[in-house]
Amino acid sequence: TSEDLDRREKTLVALIREAGALAQRAFAIEGGFEMKGPQDFLTVTDAAVETLVRERLKRLFPEDGFLGEESGGTPGEAVWVVDPIDGTANFARRIPHYCVSIAFVGGNEMLLGAIYDPVHDELYFARAGRGAFRNGMEIRVAPTAAAGSACVELGWSTRISNGVYLDVLSKILGTGANVRRAATGALGLAYVADGRSDAYAELHMHPWDCLAGLLLVREAGGVVCDFLGRDGLESGGAVLAAAPGVADLMIAASGIERA
Ligand code: IPD
Structure with a gap:
């Protein structure tokens, strides 16, 4: 209740x-x-x-x-x-x-x-x-609408092979977005919710790294992937959270779908 x-x-x-x-x-x-x-x-x-x-x-x-x-x-x-x-x-x-x-x-x-x-x-x-x-x-997600002014965080771990990450990195860079990695996925997601960055993507995260952040981004008006719908609580999975203005570009670049 x-x-x-x-x-x-x-x-x-x-x-x-x-x-x-x-x-x-x-x-x-x-x-x-x-x-x-x-x-x-x-x-x-x-x-x-x-x-x-x-x-x-x-x-x-x-x-x-x-x-x-x-x-x-x-x-x-x-x-x-x-x-x-x-x-x-x-x-x-x-x-x-x-x-x-x-x-x-x-x-x-x-x-x-x-x-x-x-x-x-x-x-x-x-x-x-x-x-x-x-x-x-x-807080609200950023109003960013163009990759040329976007800042995206890409996270990675040894759980996925380098080649796969390098492909996503090169596609995101190819959009014209700036890419960073500050090495805390949870804060990275909170920063998307807060409009400090425009998207966070990672090909595999555990539920403890991302669930609070995904809820924050969704509630702040952002686009998020369907982590729990894809069994994320049991096995973890791909994570994408983005300001609406850059969401389609980030979905295309990362291959991670929206909810
Ligand atoms: C890690 C961090 C990192 C992310 C990894 C996580 P930990 O969690 O969130 O930014 O890229 O996937 O495993 O080990 O610092 O709790």
Whole structure:
């Protein structure tokens, strides 16, 4: 019900600030990292933040499911999807550009999404049908209509082969858009919602990296792919989010369809 979602919304915005503050305190101290695999970083802070979030949600909403980047879980009818630190490679190298990302999914629909950047104290929040906000101010995607003034973020990982990414990169560059990669997909999506960039594309993302951001972009008036409709909660998948004025160009260049 709407009251149940109100309760979850209140918890989410307070909890993600607490989680971000924990990450930011740890960032200030030299922490070190391990490798989970090639180009896949893990810091002790990832685990600490995820434990804080998981334990709190379990206590307050024992009936909800949990799916986290570090501790896994099983997606159910209602599930919290958590990335304790998105941009771990930045965090591990002491580059101050990372965030915490939490989404709440019910009946395979994105219902709540929050992304918190503790470095700049920017809290992004969206609720299905109710708009997208940064620190309480409503945000909209950019009015950009031409590739020649567009800025697009392309993300990648070792999960997809280089040749495939290089093809998409060359097609996006071919449109005339500027391409960047700031290495946190969640914040990259929040920046599209906020009109700071015009599109975000990546050929495979996990649900914890992108669900909160996709809801933000949709609620801010952007075009997004159908991540959950294509089984994204179970297996992850391709992600595209774009300002409407450049959406068709980005769909053509990336080969990722709109919802
Ligand atoms: C990664 C980041 C990166 C994206 C990768 C993700 P992590 O998440 O979002 O920008 O390109 O696909 O795996 O490991 O920092 O949580």
